[in-house]
Amino acid sequence: MNKVALITGANQGLGFGLVQKVSEIYGEGDFIYLGVRRTEAGEEALKNIKNTKANLEVIYIDVSKEETIEEVKSTIVKKHGGIDLILSNAAARISPTVPNSDQVENFVQTNNMGTYYMLKHFQPTLKINGKIIVIASAFGSLLHLDANLHHLFNIDAMSCDEINKVMQEYVDDVKSETDESKGWPQWINIPSKIGQVALTKIAAKKETGAPIERNISVFAVCPGLVDTDASRPFFKNMHEAQSPYEAAQHIIALIDKSAEEVTGKLIQFGKELPWN
Numbered sequence: 001m002n003k004v005a006l007i008t009g010a011n012q013g014l015g016f017g018l019v020q021k022v023s024e025i026y027g028e029g030d031f032i033y034l035g036v037r038r039t040e041a042g043e044e045a046l047k048n049i050k051n052t053k054a055n056l057e058v059i060y061i062d063v064s065k066e067e068t069i070e071e072v073k074s075t076i077v078k079k080h081g082g083i084d085l086i087l088s089n090a091a092a093r094i095s096p097t098v099p100n101s102d103q104v105e106n107f108v109q110t111n112n113m114g115t116y117y118m119l120k121h122f123q124p125t126l127k128i129n130g131k132i133i134v135i136a137s138a139f140g141s142l143l144h145l146d147a148n149l150h151h152l153f154n155i156d157a158m159s160c161d162e163i164n165k166v167m168q169e170y171v172d173d174v175k176s177e178t179d180e181s182k183g184w185p186q187w188i189n190i191p192s193k194i195g196q197v198a199l200t201k202i203a204a205k206k207e208t209g210a211p212i213e214r215n216i217s218v219f220a221v222c223p224g225l226v227d228t229d230a231s232r233p234f235f236k237n238m239h240e241a242q243s244p245y246e247a248a249q250h251i252i253a254l255i256d257k258s259a260e261e262v263t264g265k266l267i268q269f270g271k272e273l274p275w276n
């Protein structure tokens, strides 16, 4: 059976490293969709993928806009019947020189609601052995959050809609500059990554009742520090940072794991990171 993958934010950074890695393991008749919000940038990136037998195609997707995700889903399902691998990687950047109140709304809409829309629309399309891998971060753990706020991410009792509501209230708090007095950390990436991992863990629970032979995996990963335009402004010393291709290698190594080994987890370099 031919395989089909979709990688979002595929034109640069880690997303492009993931395209490089998947194009090495996918062969003749397989399809890799480069999901990008700037199609010219996607076509430019595509020129740098050589020596693959797989079919590569650029497809427009803006993960902050649910309708574009639905459109991509329809296109791929119509052509292939379902999907084998989703790498939900697209993410808005933050700048250390812009006030949080000016950037939090787009950041959460893209990184949190974007993850929610990807899970909502693509999880039902996964074929047998299908996988959704959400690119998150080691910061997506309650260990990085004030204990007084842990109840806001009670993954055992809450739905995805309830997590989305918490994130919308968080956005309002940042915009009104009341976030820090409520105990939220200063770096907006932390609550966002916790919300993203919470959504993934809750969505993964849907697979626990599925027949074992479906072998569907839904999980989050932390790539470790990767040298990209997004990370450089935050870290003075990038000596230890991996290239996007190196980081992609650790992530793609996980696609051979069974659903039982990975589903519902946040994984970094092959090991599960604690939630709390």
Ligand SMILES: NC(=O)c1ccc[n+]([C@@H]2O[C@H](COP(=O)([O-])OP(=O)(O)OC[C@H]3O[C@@H](n4cnc5c(N)ncnc54)[C@H](OP(=O)(O)O)[C@@H]3O)[C@@H](O)[C@H]2O)c1
Binding pocket: 008, 009, 010, 011, 012, 013, 014, 015, 035, 036, 037, 038, 041, 061, 062, 063, 064, 089, 090, 091, 092, 093, 110, 135, 136, 137, 138, 222, 223, 224, 225, 226, 227, 228, 229, 230, 231
């Ligand atoms: N870099 C690190 O050290 C590091 C560490 C931990 C986790 N991560 C995670 O890894 C992922 C990728 O990070 P990165 O460093 O590669 O970031 P990046 O270089 O900024 O790349 C992000 C990609 O997402 C795309 N994108 C942004 N908004 C989008 C939207 N609304 N719809 C579709 N695509 C959109 C960007 O497209 P444009 O080119 O059009 O802007 C770009 O292709 C993120 O989830 C990040 O949090 C990274």
